[in-house]
Amino acid sequence: MESNNKRNDSLQRPTVIIIGGGWAGLTAATEATLAGYQVTLFEAAPQWGGRARACEFNGITVDNGQHLFMGAYHHCFEMMKKIGLKVEDFFESQPFDITIIGDEVLQLKASRNLTAPWHLFVGGLFAKGLSFSEKNAFYRLIKQLKRPSEDCPADIWLLSLGQTESLIERFWSPLCLGALTTPVSNASAFLLYEVLHQVFFTQARNSDWYFPTQTLDRIFPLPAVKWLATKGAHLHLKSRVSKILLKENKAIGVEIGGQSFHADYVILATAPRAAKKIFETSDLDSLALMIDQIKSEPISTLYLQFPPTATIGQPMLGFSDPILQWVFDRGITHGTPGLLAVVTSSFDAIGEIGTAEFSQAIVSRLTAYFPYLGSNQPITKWIRDRHGAISATPGCQEYRPRNRTYVPGLWLAGDYCHTPYPSTIEGAMMSGQQCIKSIKKMRNSVQQGVITLEI
Structure with a gap:
């Protein structure tokens, strides 16, 4: 019994x-x-x-690598609600707005008043730094996006959708690297399609940025x-x-x-x-x-503690740069003035020249873009993970x-x-x-x- x-x-x-x-x-x-x-x-x-997870740097708690959330993170937000949390207590959301700095500055803001994917199309139509041919290519992708017939490199797939080489280099490549942690020339067209479809082609709010305000x-x-x-x-x-x-x-x-x-x-x-x-x-x-x-693909985050007045003026900036992909201003998002988080995929280059030299190269790049960051050498901390993400090939x-x-x-x-x-x-x-x-x-x-x- x-x-x-x-x-x-x-x-x-x-x-x-x-x-x-x-x-x-x-x-x-x-x-x-x-x-x-x-x-x-x-x-x-x-x-x-x-x-x-969390770790310590210069007397404050930071993340063991920089992460970004989007409105499409439904499973994440659902789990937070299941344990009694309010998403808005932990994130600052804003419509998709991206600035990518290269030889020219590209800025695209999704429309706040249209449904997907036309909110993105209007953003591309009025984007700063795009030529007429690039805007036309952007429209072609919005109009004809569909799952690729075979899983080829993402840049080949984008070319088949009428994307110009310059638009791939200046816009799709940084976006692909940020989303898939894999260069666009090596990335899976299937996975890039899934990300683009879910984020930009289902609901307009799916493309909203959700910037964490806490660790x-x-x-x-x-x-x-x-x-x-x-x-x-x-x-x-x-x-x-x-x-x-x-x-x-x-x-x-x-x-x-x-x-x-x-x-x-x-x-x-x-x-x-x-x-x-x-x-x-x-x-x-x-x-x-x-x-x-x-x-796997490596991911590295470099924390830079500048003087408290230092800022890049917005929560996040993208870069079309071989050693510098994304910069986050944690003074704006987390209330830690002067603290920047730089995300780079140049893991092997870091190992070849050393973290101190690579840090200096990144600081030199940043101060060239933003002279007002000042000439003082910031306090630095590297978070390096050789196996940070699967290789999305x-x-x-x-x-x-x-x-x-x-x-x-x-x-x-x-x-x-x-x-x-x-x-x-x-x-x-x-x-x-x-x-x-x-x-x-x-x-x-x-x-x-x-x-x-x-x-």
């Missing part, structure tokens, strides 16, 4: 172990808790947030942890999972420091390289080989794993998993949600006596 009661309790309250306390793992934990599951969450680091850990990770604790979830920092426990080829739990923890389901929500190590120690070689097929979607693995009881979550998006916080959170939806669907099918396969 006692055994039957335990089985009934298990059916009523399934147990889930989640490995990784980043945005994907915390999303999965939140959704599982809302579904009535008992959640245990293990994070190897001493803090929550994964790669989008990323305060936007979701820390509130989620607090919410999960009130719901009875078991939360563990500094707890590195060494292997996934298997019984008759089914995932039944994890091992940490020689101690076993069991659950009905295991969700692995770490970065790909950490996942690969766990697969290898768990004798899941085919999953480790699958991870090996996923290539043609065909990459074929290698991105689905959430449900071939191992019964084992799911994957993370921005590298298969979603319509490149490596973004939105994609990570969508992946976490998909895991719990998949588990719920599987449980319902089992209870109804139906076996489902997710391909």
Whole structure:
């Protein structure tokens, strides 16, 4: 009788172990808790947030790399609301307005009064710094955007849509690099199409910028942890999972420091390289080989603390520059005067000449564009991640794993998993949600006596 009661309790309250306390793992934990599951969450680091976490610089808290949100981040905003947060308390939103500095300054502001995609077309029509032929090319893309027939390099696809080489170089290339973290000449046309379609062609508000006004850990990770604790979830920092426990080829739990923890389901929500190590120690070689097929792109953020009066005059600027892609003014967005965050993809060049020399090259570029920043050398801090995002190259979607693995009881979550998006916080959170939806669907099918396969 006692055994039957335990089985009934298990059916009523399934147990889930989640490995990784980043945005994907915390999303999965939140959704599982809302579904009535008992959640245990293990994070190897001493803090929550994964790669989008907080760190210290010059006596203030900053992000472990600069991130940008958009109105299309529906899964992110939905999760915030589910734990009782108000999106407007953490972001300053504004209609799409982008300035890209190169040999000439290009400025495009989307119309506030039109539906998508015509809000963008009018913005292109009245854009500053675009020639007549470039504006005409812009109109052709707005009029005929459709999913490419094959996944070719994004610049080839853009040329097929009538985009001029100058417009690709000055506008689409910086936008592609910012969205996909992959140069337009190497980027997946499929993924760029998905981003453009979702952001610019569905709802006008999807293209709005959402500038964080607080550090990323305060936007979701820390509130989620607090919410999960009130719901009875078991939360563990500094707890590195060494292997996934298997019984008759089914995932039944994890091992940490020689101690076993069991659950009905295991969700692995770490970065790909950490996942690969766990697969290898768990004798899941085919999953480790699958991870090996996923290539990565580096991301580097350079924080520059100028005197408090220094500013670029707006929250963000783009640059058509080989070493300088995006600059964010955190004095405007976060209330930390004089603090700029520079995003660059020139990881190898940094390694070749050294961080000090590369910092000086960036400062020289900035002060050339903005002499009023002053001649004083700013205080600097580099945040470098060689494997910051998946390489969004043609065909990459074929290698991105689905959430449900071939191992019964084992799911994957993370921005590298298969979603319509490149490596973004939105994609990570969508992946976490998909895991719990998949588990719920599987449980319902089992209870109804139906076996489902997710391909």
